[in-house]
Amino acid sequence: MSVTVPASDQSPDATAPRPATLADVPGWFPATDHRLFCWLLERQQEQAIPGDVLEIGVYLGRSAILLGRHVREGETFTVCDLFESEAGDSANSDEMDDSYRETLTRRAFEANYLSFHDALPRIHQGPSEQLATSGLLEPASQRFVHIDASHLYQHVAADLRFTREVLRADGIVAMDDYRSEHTPGVAAATWEAVRLHGLRPIALTSQKFYGTWGDPEPVRQALIEQCRRNDPRAPDLQLVYDEQVPRLWAGALPPQEQPRSRWFAQHEAEQEARRRAERAPAHRVRALARHLVVEFTPPIAVRSLRRLLAHRHAGKG
Ligand SMILES: C[S@@+](CC[C@H](N)C(=O)[O-])C[C@H]1O[C@@H](n2cnc3c(N)ncnc32)[C@H](O)[C@@H]1O
Structure with missing residues (x-):
């Protein structure tokens, strides 16, 4: 059953976090990916690519706050996270206990988000697998999806299957932790989607895989040219399953300011x-x-x- 919880009470709370810049919001969002998110989302804006934005796994809001800055008038930004809710299985529950439970509350996410934005995104609190039956997202409605929730194989594979349904043909998916030592399930699900389910790589960073189920060539070529302008050694082109995939680092992309909050x-x-x-x-x-x-x-x-x-x-x- 799907649980879409209304935004919690937004009254001022003296104990709520008051980050000065995005760097003060706890999370896992390296400079390379900050820069690449901005570049890809600005390009979508320049090309007038319509569609909504989805993030699965927000934690305290670090990447969500940045994504929210690129959501335009009339578009919907949806986020999904367990926050304090129970996970659907014991392995996911252990993952939550090990990594997030001590620090994560929905209220802290909301306080962080509202430090940078006037309104909250649409929040789905519950396991991401519920998104498929929630009726919240139309097929082919999203232009950018960030998958960064459970790192267990079966959850990531399900998040990818759902994303394939809701992403536009020219939409982009960013997958977190596709190559970390402690997240082999993300690696397995990501490359399986490439090998068997039509996902095509756009770019690789040390932490994230970027892909599309449409034609990756236009955005990949534009990105390669951008990288060469910034750093003549960039990008490193890797041949993977007949695709020339650019591997990038922060210096290959235009720098970005740390967004400032209302505080x-x-x-x-x-x-x-x-x-x-x-x-x-x-x-x-x-x-x-x-x-x-x-x-x-x-x-x-x-x-x-x-x-x-x-x-x-x-x-x-
Ligand atoms: C790595 S953190 C997200 C980090 C965030 N995107 C950032 O850049 O700071 C993973 C988040 O996924 C959430 N999560 C874990 N399993 C989930 C599941 N099955 N469904 C929804 N959210 C889940 C956790 O509560 C946690 O907040």
Whole structure:
């Protein structure tokens, strides 16, 4: 059964996280992928490719916040995560306990997201396998999907099958952790989709695989040209199942600023106040010394001292 939970209460919460920039939001989103997401999504905008955006597995919002910046008027951004909900099986539950349970709450995700955006995305709280029966997403409706939820083979394979249904022919899927030592299930599901189910690689980074079920050539060629402009050694072209796949690194792509949150100015002001307070002791010691002299010297002596100082100040002393 599908569980689409309404956005939780958005009233201010003094304990909620207040990140100053995206770098303050905990998560796993390397600079190369930050840059490549921006490049691919900006290209979709330039080419006026329509469609919605989906992220499966948001954690505390680091990649979702960036994706949300590229969602245009009239488009829907859907995110799916278990947050505090039960996983559908014990292996997924163990994965949650090992990696996310201690730190992850839906409320923290929402507070982080709302630090950068005026409204939340559409949130589906529950196992990603429920998306297929939720009726939330139309076939061929998405232009960009980021799969970054469970890293277990059967879940990733299911997320890929679902993504194939909902992605437009010219849409792009980004797969997290397709080659990490601790995530062989993602590697198996990813290359199986390439070998057997028509997924075609667009690019590889150290953490993510980018592909499409449509024609990868136009975006791949544009990306290769972009990389060559940035770094003459880039990209590294790898032949995989008859496809020339570019392998990229951060320097091969245009740099991106860390997005700033609505708390950025306040953070800066607080830091400046702290810096001032750290510089203050010398002043404070002098002020205290003056105060002590006045306090503990007999009044007649203080009056004479003041007169003497006033004369000196007027150039008569
Ligand atoms: C690696 S984190 C996501 C990181 C995030 N995309 C980022 O870049 O910061 C994986 C997330 O997937 C969620 N998750 C794990 N298994 C899931 C499942 N079966 N369905 C939905 N979400 C799941 C976890 O709760 C966790 O928040």
